[in-house]
Amino acid sequence: MTPPAIASLRAHIRALERPAARPGGLLPFGLPALDQALPEGGLARGALHEIAGGGASPHLAPAATLFAAGILARLEAPVLWCATTPDLFAPGLAQAGLHPDRVLHAWLPDDRSVLLAMEEALRHPGLAAVLGELDKLGMTASRRLGLAAEKSGVTALALRRPRGTADPLPTAAATRWRVTALPSAPLPSPGIGRAQWRLELLRCRGGEPRTWLVEACDAQGRLALSPLLPGRALGAAAIRAA
Template identity: 50%
Template sequence: MSAVRYDVLATLREQIASIEGESGRKCGFLPFGVPPIDAVLPGGGLGGGALHEFAGGGSGTVDGAAAALFAAGIAARTNGPVVWCLTRPDLFFPALAQVGLRASQVVFVESDKEEEVAANMEEALAFGGLGAVVGEMVRLPMVTSRRLQLVAERTGTMALVVRRWRRQTEANDFGQPTAATTRWRVSVVPSEELPVPGIGRPRWFLELLRSRAGECAEFYVGACDGQGRIDISTGSADGQDQTGRSRYSG
């Protein structure tokens, strides 16, 4: 991206932000600390008082494990406790701890019905004083997402929805419009190579599919570390072409 184009886009984003209101400025933004990613996000990071949506890609489309870890790493870097709403108590907590989300930070809220997850998220967001509220959902209707977005804006708490499906056919719902400020798809790709035999750092293919007042983009990144941080991964994995579209991206 040329310097002139970058300056023009930055000016346009500021103008759009002023039209949409001051909520984003008051809530602040959570940067990834990765310049290529922060550069395409309005405000230089994820909006604090906003709804963000995540789903798995490729072989992880249904379970959404990588998407959940990505969301957990983001939640770990917020200030305050984290509420995680779910219906299936199958999270592997040592994996969450590896991406920076500690047990002392999280309160899990388990529901019997899918519909209750959104209600629990809304109540937690309205409480205020939290770092983030995470919810695992099969469906995210526009009305539901709009309610979550509005409550997040009011209290300044980040809302993170992880789309988890029980079967592949349900994943088609991910293409439906929502009020999420950003929408991400996270696919697992072969881990980074080491100079000696062993298992390298996990790698993801991140697709920023929607960014309000921003750009869509794709990145190969090293998965979240113990502080919830990602970094740009160099080199391309087997089976990937130059655009990042591969058998892993679904």
Template identity: 55%
Template structure:
């Protein structure tokens, strides 16, 4: 993954889009992933906070949403303050979220019963303004509903994450419908990195940045969130990047 020179035309276009979408207020805060190949595809070099984002699981993960939930938890873990998590059924595995950096004492769970209740709770949480993030499990997300959530997030500065989960893989086609989310992600499970001793290595994900407003799409293989919520480069990729940097440094 060698660094590329920024495209001046693309940078100018991003500024124009940001000016059109802006409200004249201060620039929004950004949460970098600290993965250069990923951050440079995102506007302002990271995940823009105080707006709506979408995350879904890929393959079989479209139903269980485990990797997608841990990806969302890793983002929320790196923000300061409590997290509101709205669900339609109480099937989240709290120890798994804690492994992704989000301990139970930071999470307020709300069982809203159905998608309509989840969306209402999510909007109320975003408008509250005293939360680090609001995450909601939702199967269907219309443009109208997503627009309300995005505006609520912008108004309070609270980050919203719509965790798209479906009860059957055939329902996942709804993820192709347009929404007002700032970014749209899909996270799929890959085989863990082999270890030199018996055991299971750190989980690996295929992370697809399907849409980034004023940004670029990307798919990249990364190690899953650690106990601080950070993603990691697989060892082979990191070593290759270091070797490439060395060649650049020493000719």
């Protein structure tokens, strides 16, 4: 719990950072544990959010992909999904509640065209969100995306798919998430249960980094807190134990 003085100071700084009211509003996760960690009580629409995959293959980032699809599924208007690789499988996205009629796909040759398409699409208020699969994203490009999103209220998601192992450059995204698959809980009978993720909020403007154990998106794109350690954010030690 933060003391009230600091909270009010933070609100003041936020107001300085963004003078105008956010046109888009909020998209809560519907999980109090997550929403309370975000300064505005939910994922801000009209801002750039960065999502990366953890684990052995950050380039393929399947968990991060489904996490992003879950966010898009809980929005209402059409969304634009820009990719440079042809490995996205729409039936998988539909399992997080993202109906194919709502998704406009753009298959583009490189990161540059993805950024170009994202910025153009972010100016269009008819879309709910624009997602771009990006290998590299720098400060300038992310700042431009963030500004375009702020102006129109369209949410921008950058799904990071790094090709190399180099540390990602800092960006101007409002939040930065990392989603890593964890071994799921054993079922009483042979089979495979709902996937478990370690969801890390690595960076958050006006908030603090946090980590949760969650269950993967359901058919409506909603997360749930993992029953393994219910209702509480984890420290590093607890993650290792899990």
